[in-house]
Amino acid sequence: MRSLLKLWAFTLLAVAVEAQRFVRFISTDGKEYTGDAVMPAGVTDASKSTSAKVIRGDILGDFEITDTVKPIRTLLAPIAPERVRTVRCVGFNYIAHAGEANVTIPEFPILFYKPWTALSTPSDPIPVTSGYQTQGNFTSKMDYETELVVVIKKAGSDIPLDQALDHVLGYSVGHDVSHRGWQIERGGQPQPQYSMGKGADGWAPWGPAIVSTDVIPDPQTLNIWTKVNGVTMQNETTANMIFGVKELVSFFSMGITLLPGDVIFTGTPSGVQLGKTDPVWLVDGDVVEVGLENVGTCTNALKYV
Ligand SMILES: *[C@@H]1O[C@H](CO)[C@@H](O)[C@H](O)[C@H]1NC(C)=O
Numbered sequence: 001m002r003s004l005l006k007l008w009a010f011t012l013l014a015v016a017v018e019a020q021r022f023v024r025f026i027s028t029d030g031k032e033y034t035g036d037a038v039m040p041a042g043v044t045d046a047s048k049s050t051s052a053k054v055i056r057g058d059i060l061g062d063f064e065i066t067d068t069v070k071p072i073r074t075l076l077a078p079i080a081p082e083r084v085r086t087v088r089c090v091g092f093n094y095i096a097h098a099g100e101a102n103v104t105i106p107e108f109p110i111l112f113y114k115p116w117t118a119l120s121t122p123s124d125p126i127p128v129t130s131g132y133q134t135q136g137n138f139t140s141k142m143d144y145e146t147e148l149v150v151v152i153k154k155a156g157s158d159i160p161l162d163q164a165l166d167h168v169l170g171y172s173v174g175h176d177v178s179h180r181g182w183q184i185e186r187g188g189q190p191q192p193q194y195s196m197g198k199g200a201d202g203w204a205p206w207g208p209a210i211v212s213t214d215v216i217p218d219p220q221t222l223n224i225w226t227k228v229n230g231v232t233m234q235n236e237t238t239a240n241m242i243f244g245v246k247e248l249v250s251f252f253s254m255g256i257t258l259l260p261g262d263v264i265f266t267g268t269p270s271g272v273q274l275g276k277t278d279p280v281w282l283v284d285g286d287v288v289e290v291g292l293e294n295v296g297t298c299t300n301a302l303k304y305v
């Protein structure tokens, strides 16, 4: 009897913590909720979910998945932007991408930051303000980059490799929107800079959900792609990352505390316009879909504002 009770208590606990796909959304009542997406049969793209089980509490702390199901009207960024204290991003983390850009394969992960004001939803337009549009002979060199995004749940510093994934809540897909003119041409010599070329408001759409490490125990086996106006431009696997999720979490925590809610954009595979002989830069109205297997898609249009 005692062991039966124990088993019962254990089952309850296990059910309570096992969220699969964390989403933040506006429901038909106009209110904002956090939930566990209810997926239609045979669908793994969380952007296609139309309802979610409401989560009470904080997905970065203690929470509970309730039985209340609410319809999803609009998916938001999975964590409110202002709760994300640091947006880390990685440069040149896929061999073929380093190759197409003609840079040497990095010996250590290349880190840069975006401000949290860059974070955006899986569907809002990507604003391109006048400073990033073509001015005289300075071309608007807007490029796309699909990336696996890691979400930190447990604070830590100097995290050993074998404990790195214990600090991860789950995975999303993100778009590291990039302007090659400000990143490279106007980036200073001999090194390019990243922040002016990648940090503008709305230049880091992400979502559509945070898919838990229960659903994705190994993040290095996932197909990752970009479509521009419906045409596939990038399509690789996260197995091709030079530094995998474990290495990035461990390396970036060297003497630095990673905090709950921090996100890491882990670099883009090959297929971007940078490095092409005849690049076709993104322009006003172009629709970019970034996708990650078992996670879903973010679809955002460029919008000159
Ligand atoms: C690639 O980089 C090397 C070394 O910086 C340079 O010599 C070469 O011309 C570059 N190739 C292209 C196609 O840009």
Ligand SMILES: *[C@@H]1O[C@H](CO)[C@@H](O)[C@H](O)[C@H]1NC(C)=O
Pocket (backbone or CB within 6 Å): 136, 137, 138
């Ligand atoms: C672009 O225009 C600026 C002035 O408007 C000029 O200084 C610069 O040399 C031009 N660059 C090229 C590559 O034509």
Ligand SMILES: *[C@@H]1O[C@H](CO)[C@@H](O)[C@H](O)[C@H]1NC(C)=O
Pocket (backbone or CB within 6 Å): 225, 226, 232, 235, 236
């Ligand atoms: C990516 O490539 C795989 C394997 O060739 C293919 O099955 C898949 O449809 C491609 N994805 C996209 C978005 O084109």
